[in-house]
Structures are given as structure tokens and as C-alpha cells.
Amino acid sequence: MPKILVVLAVVCGVLIARSASGEPKPSTNRASATNVSPDAATESKNSRQARSVVEKAIEALPLAASESARWQRLDLLEQELRKLFEAEPEEQTIGTDQEPSAAQIFFTFEEVFAATREPGFRDSPQQRREICEGLSTRIAFPLRSTRPDSREVTITWHEARAQQVARIICGKFPTQAAPKK
């Protein structure tokens, strides 16, 4: 009996010493305990950065001194978003409506970037008007839910922001109100 007590005391002592020194217990998975895996951390960083890049561009684009400065700013936005999307781990591609992944943001904005590269978009207001017509719908396609009997139409963070950017570059361009954060 005393021998058992001694063994128990030694085991307890070792465990206490290890926990005091900060060494992880063998049975505890740190990632799952905190619910943040290294990949998820990267994803959230990429996604957050992509959102911040978009918000900054939305502030900067209307203030551009000239049209060419505006196109430069837009090209820069494309480069930044592409970089963040490419650096994002593939398994973190799908985010949420209000916290989209960098990939979701980039794919949605691709519609805007592609429109600005159409012949005449940057030089001819007439051409731009024609290209812009329907762009809003294309950005937010499909404005339909998965339920045919549902009338509720929601718009995601990235769709609303892409429409906002399109409105800035197209002039008087229709957009739906961006959802509040």
C-alpha cells in the first residue's frame, strides 16, 4: 500500500512539473483545443487582408486624380487580390457570405476586371456604357436562392463590394446597398 502511494505521488509530481514548465500534455492537441489550425490562421489572414484591400480600393478609386490613375488603382487591386488568392490554402477556398475567402472575392471581382479589359472600355464612354449594362447582374449572378419557392434574395459581402467598384468605374451604375458589417 505505501508503495502504491509513493508511485502515485511520483506520477503526480512529474505531471505537475510538466504542466508548470508549459510543456503540452501528450493527450492534448493544441490546434483542436484552440480550434485554430495553422491553415485556418493563414486563411483568415488572407481573407481578412483581401477584404481590407477591397475596402481601401473603394475609398481610393473615387479620389483618383484622373481616369488613368483610376485604371492604375484598379489594376493594382487585381494584382493584390490575385496574390492573396494564390497564397490561400486550397482547402480554405469556401468562406461565408459575410466573411468570404480570398478566392471568392477574387473570382467575383474577376467579372469587373474582365469588363474593364473589353475593347473600348477605358477609352470610350459609349462602349463603357454598353459593357456596364448588365454588369451588375453578372456580378451578383445568380440572384436566386436554392429554393424555387423562396422570394428572399440575399447579396454577399463580395458581390456588394464588386458592385460598388463597378458603380465607381462605370459612373451612374446601379448597385444594391452593401450589407452592414
Added chain:
Amino acid sequence: MRTKSLWPLGFSIFVAILWSPALCWARVTSAENALTKSRISPVSTNSGSACLVGSQNETTLSDRLTRRGRSTEAVDFLAQFQNSRSQRQLPTQVASVESPENCEPDVRYSPSVPPPVVRTLIATASALAPQRFVRRQCIQRAMMRLPNVGGVDYYDCETDSSNPRELRRLPCITTEMVAYTHFTVNEAINCLSQPGSPIDAQLLFRKINNESAFAGFIRNQNGTGIGQLVSFGAREMGPGGRGHNFLMERMQRRGRACDRFTSLASRELDLTSPNAQGERSVRTCQLVGMGNGMARNMIYSIGLFLYYREAMPHNAEQLLREAGLGDHPDFLRMRDLLTMVAYSREGPQGMRLVMRQLRSRLSPRMSLRAFQAMVEGQVPYLVETQRRFQDVFGQNDVDCTESARRL
């Protein structure tokens, strides 16, 4: 020696082929049982035609189908239906059951057949296999669930250039309406299918059942008509749209099989004047009604599906090949499944997102079922489509295809 070593392989293929009619028979029996279980009692109307479902007093749509001698340009597709055998071969018994005939050999899961042989067999079979079509009885069963589809408005269009007239009640659905829908759907399939690039009639049935329950006269905020097209989709396939050339080329390749759709598909779309937000929509009657509207809707809907599948940048076929699934024995089914993702919340780019998300888990050796489970896990639209199918047939996996059009 060489011949001897091939003997077990040949034998196993022979056995598989021999067994498939028996398996098919079992499937046919189960499908027939499922279809016969709920025989429909028709409700007579004053005009003589029977309402399968819907209001007996709202016969505007069914009357349009039975009125003959109207072959103006605006209703030309309907005139073709009236002159076709389809109209004269209406089933005398409501919800009568014909035997499904899906008796193709299924050797994919026979363990003794080496994968390269299976791949060659499947590729050859799919290139040679005749296109299958949607069964009339299944369309009828799908339309029977219309009273349970809420939140939609019903419209009547005299021509595709007229203004839509809203109907207050679910119109009387007659066997003529079922026959016209069957005619339109299968004519569109016949026009757009090609050897080696078939249209999966079963998948198409599931999709349209989910979208509109085959009602070519409905509209809601989510879409319009039989394919629940949105203006964006219609404009993509109409003249000037990004998918229009693809559609027209495909139709030209099929020659006379597309005669009934050529003028419809190439006609400029009439748009509304811009709304408060500056958006213009395709006028409703071009996509709705018992005439050209339903026909245009169907050809554009299937065309859009094929465009997403094979032609648009980052299409389903390309994405699967990039993921190393191009030689998979179930490539064609995987391709269709992935194309369905384009109808989810994220739109066509949803296909890219899903494939990127799953890339590390995809393998050329994975089964179709595993692929399907993974994709369904990401896309509620696919689960919804399955649920709607179950609304019609319960848990039975009914085969809604037939080998030849009965037109």
C-alpha cells in the same frame, strides 16, 4: 496462350452483360411499381378535358393547346406540336405506365474487369449509345406537385411578344399540357445532344423538377418559366450573349433536328425599359407560356447547362481534367454533377470554388459516389434537387428516361 489468358476477362464481361437485363428488369419493376402506386384520378371540366390538378375554372392555358389553326409566327412552336404525332397519341388512361427501358450493360463494378478495359468500354458505349429522353409519365408526376409549390405566380401569354396576364389560380393541368411539355423538353434534348456529348435525361428531369415542376407558365423572383431562367441566363444564350455562338454552332451541327428551334433561338430578345436601378430584363412572355415562350426557355436552359459544362472559361470539363479526373470511367457523370454546381448560390464560379476546395481530396481512383458525396457536402442545391425528386417519387430511384421519343 495469349487467347487463354484473355478467356477469364471475356467471360466476366459476358456474364456482366448477361446479368444486366436481369438487374434492369428488377429496376424496371421497381420503377413501374413506384409510378403505379399513386394513380391519379382526373377531375372533369366543363370543356370536356380532364384536370389532373389545378382549378377546373382556369382553362386558359389548356385551351390554347387545343385550339387549332393558329400558326402565326408567334405561336409557331405550338403549331408544330399540334401537327405532330405527339398530339394525336395522347394516353387514353391518365398516368398510364409504360415500361422503362434502361437496359444498358453495367460492367463498371465487376471486380474482375481491369480498369483500362472498363474505360474503353464505357467510352465506346457512351459514344455509341443513343440519346435517352424524359418519360411523359414522370413529367406528369412532377406537375402533380404544383399545388405544393408556393410563392410563384402563374401567367398566360397569347404570343411571345404580348404582355403577360397573371392567372389567379393554378391553371387546370391537362394531359395535353403534359404532352406539350414532354414534346418541348424532348425536342430540345434531341436538338442539343451529340454523340459523345449526350444530355443526361435523368439529371435533366431532376433539375427541371426542382426548378419549376415542369410548369412552363410560372414566374417568381428567382426565375422564369420551365427552366427558371433569370434574365442574365437568357441574355447569355440570346443574340449578343457570351454563350450564343456556342448554342448556334451546336444547333447547326444537328441540322434538321433543330429546325423547330432555329428561328426562336436566334431572334433578338426584347428587353424591358430600365428599372429604377437601371437594369433591363427579358420580357416575360419570351420565356413563359404554352407556346414559343416555353420552347425558347427550354432550348436556352439546356444550352446554358451545356455552355457551363463544355464551353465557358473554367467550364466543368476543363476543371475536371485539370484535377486529373479526365480519364475517370465516370467522367461524364462527374461532369454533369459539377455543372449542377453552377446553379448554386455562387453561380458558375461555384464550380471553380468547389473544385479548388476539394482538390487535395480528389483522386482518379475515387468512385463516383465518393465524388458525389463530396460535392453534395459543399452545395445545398444538389441536396435540394434530390429532395424534390423524393417529393415526387418517395425513396424510389425511379428511372425517368426512355430510349426513343414517342412523338
